[in-house]
Amino acid sequence: MAVELHDPQRLIPDSTLFLPNETLVAICRSLSPSVLAAVARVSRQWRGVAEWLLYSNIFITETLSASSPFPYNTLRCCQTIRLHSNLARGLHKLHIRWKSEHGAHYDPDFNMVLSNLSLAIGLAINLESLDLHLGLPSLPEHPTSFTFPATVTCYISLRRVSLSGIGPFTYNRLTDFLHLLPAARHLRLPDYYDPISLLPQALPSLISFSGSPRVAAAILPGRPVQSLVLIGQDYIPDLDLSQMALTSVPLRHLDLSSMLVTPTLLRNLSRNLNTVESLKVKLALRHTLHFAGIGLLAALSHLLGAFRNLSTLDLSPTHVDFTGLGDRAEELALCRSWHGACPSLRRVVFPSQTDWTFQESDNTWLSVFTGESRTRRRPAFHSSNKFLGT
Numbered sequence: 001m002a003v004e005l006h007d008p009q010r011l012i013p014d015s016t017l018f019l020p021n022e023t024l025v026a027i028c029r030s031l032s033p034s035v036l037a038a039v040a041r042v043s044r045q046w047r048g049v050a051e052w053l054l055y056s057n058i059f060i061t062e063t064l065s066a067s068s069p070f071p072y073n074t075l076r077c078c079q080t081i082r083l084h085s086n087l088a089r090g091l092h093k094l095h096i097r098w099k100s101e102h103g104a105h106y107d108p109d110f111n112m113v114l115s116n117l118s119l120a121i122g123l124a125i126n127l128e129s130l131d132l133h134l135g136l137p138s139l140p141e142h143p144t145s146f147t148f149p150a151t152v153t154c155y156i157s158l159r160r161v162s163l164s165g166i167g168p169f170t171y172n173r174l175t176d177f178l179h180l181l182p183a184a185r186h187l188r189l190p191d192y193y194d195p196i197s198l199l200p201q202a203l204p205s206l207i208s209f210s211g212s213p214r215v216a217a218a219i220l221p222g223r224p225v226q227s228l229v230l231i232g233q234d235y236i237p238d239l240d241l242s243q244m245a246l247t248s249v250p251l252r253h254l255d256l257s258s259m260l261v262t263p264t265l266l267r268n269l270s271r272n273l274n275t276v277e278s279l280k281v282k283l284a285l286r287h288t289l290h291f292a293g294i295g296l297l298a299a300l301s302h303l304l305g306a307f308r309n310l311s312t313l314d315l316s317p318t319h320v321d322f323t324g325l326g327d328r329a330e331e332l333a334l335c336r337s338w339h340g341a342c343p344s345l346r347r348v349v350f351p352s353q354t355d356w357t358f359q360e361s362d363n364t365w366l367s368v369f370t371g372e373s374r375t376r377r378r379p380a381f382h383s384s385n386k387f388l389g390t
Contacts, residue, residue: 021045021048021049024045024046024049025049025052025053028049028050028053029053031053033054036050036053036054037050037054040054048086051084051087052086052087052090053090055080055081055087055090055091056090056091056092056093057092057093058077058091058093058094058095058096059093059095060073060074060077060095060096060097061096061097061098061099062074062097062098062099063098063099063100063101064098064099064100064101064135065100065101065102066101066102070109070110070113071098071113074096074098074113074117075112075113075116077120078113078116078117078119078120079116081120081123081124082116082119082120082123085123088120088123088124088125089123089124089125089126090126091124091126091127092126092127092128092129093127093128093129094120094121094124094127094129094130094131095129095130095131095132096117096131096132096133096134097131097133097134098133098134098135098165099135100135110136114146114147117146118146118147118148118149119149121148121149121154122149122151122154123154124154125153125154125156125157126157127154127155127157127158128157128158128159128160129158129159129160129161130158130160130161130162130163131160131161131162132146132162132163132164132165132166133162133164133165134146134164134165134166134167135165136165136166136167146166146167147173148173148176148177150176150180151180152180152182155180155181155182155183155184156182156183157183158181158183158184159183159184159185159186159205160184160185160186161181161184161186161187161188162186162187162188162190162210163188163189163192164188164189164190164191165191174189174192174196175196175197175198178196178198178202178203179198179199179202181202181203182204182205183205184203184205184206185205185206185207185208186206186207186208186209187203187206187208187209187210187211187219188209188210188211188229189210189211189212189215190210190211190212190231190232190258192211192212192215193212193214193215193232194214194215195214195218196215196218196219197218198218198219200222203219203223204223205224206219206223206224206225207224207225207226207227208225208226208227208228208229208253209225209227209228209229210228210229210230210231210255211229211230211231212230212231212232212233213230213232213233213236213240213241213244214233214240216228216230216240216244217239217240217241217243217244218243220243220244220246220247220251221243221244221246221247222246222247222248223247223248224247224248224249225247225249225251226247226249226250226251226252226253227251227252227253227255228244228251228253228254228255229255229257229258230254230255230256230258230259231258231259232258232259233259234259234260234261234262234265234284235265236265236268238268238272241268241269241271241272241273242272244272244273245272245273245275250275250309251273251275251276252275252276252277252278252309253276253277253278254269254273254276254278254279254280255280256269256279256280256281256282257280257281257282257314257317258282259282260282260283260284261281261282261283261284262283262284263299263300263303266281266300266303267303270303270304270306270307271306274306274307274308274309275308275309276307276309276310277309277310277311277312278310278311278312278313278314279307279310279312279313279314280314280316280317281313281314281315281317281318282317282318283297283315283318283351285297285318297315297334298333298334298337300338301337301338301340301341301342302341304338304341304342304345305341305342307342307344308342308344309344310342310344310345311344311345311346311347312345312346312347312348312349313338313345313347313348313349314348314349315348315349315350315351316349316350316351316353318351319351327350327352327354328354328367331348331350331352331354331356331367332356332365332367334348334350335348335356335358335365336365339358345358346358346360352369353369354367354368354369355367355368355369
């Protein structure tokens, strides 16, 4: 019997229609949530499969306002997971984001929501990705914080963790949680700034971290972190930078687009984290570049030369007013100058959103404008720099 799953009107019960659960899962896995909701009305078996798929990847975004201050969708979802263990076991991704509008306030019943959320996470033994952005500190009289289940069995498969807006942590609460993540590969803590102390065996599989420099300095040593995103403070002590360099494998990717980078900080980075292959930077020179032009950046050549493996330099987060297509001659000159100091450099993205790529076959730089409005390939320019052939 042929059944068109994308036509809800044809999804009518039929006692003669039976397929193994594995076959139904393979058929329905790529269906949209609205179609899966229609599939659930076919039969009891189909409902079980459809619900299992619907609850395997949960993405909830709720807006809290003066007229609607309570996250009802989150509460109902967590209660359902608690009541049905098969749904909890099938949960792989749980992403919950609360947005607070003006006038939103803390509801005393929030404790019930947070408690149900914690219990639901504790039952999701196959959870692979957890992203909680609750915005609790923005609510007047918010609760102390979200409490994680203290059992290692529910975190064995957890590989991606992103936590923000979940309230202040009591002493060692975050540390205890991180000690329970043997499989975590990606960790994001954008609004946590307090000192942290981890056991050497904690987070053995971590390959990327995003957070404040102070926390990064505590987490990176001895761990195979290859990608680092620093958030927050514009000044990083040399001691913290030296600690970040103690990863068990060379740090390859560094993203500083969430902080303002001064030439002094860039110099300190080149001394401590010179193994990076890609560097994304928001320069703290917005007004200076506006009046003096990007040619001022030629002074960065000696700093870039310290990055012995640098292949990509991305300055696109740097906002400069009235920087556009007219700067291509200066951009080309900078590409040549920087490549002379850093022969490994192969790609540069400027504040104008122009992406320059070095073509080794004919020693030329090719530029592409990557702005939102259009994409334009520009003619290649031959470079006479003697270092381009190396």
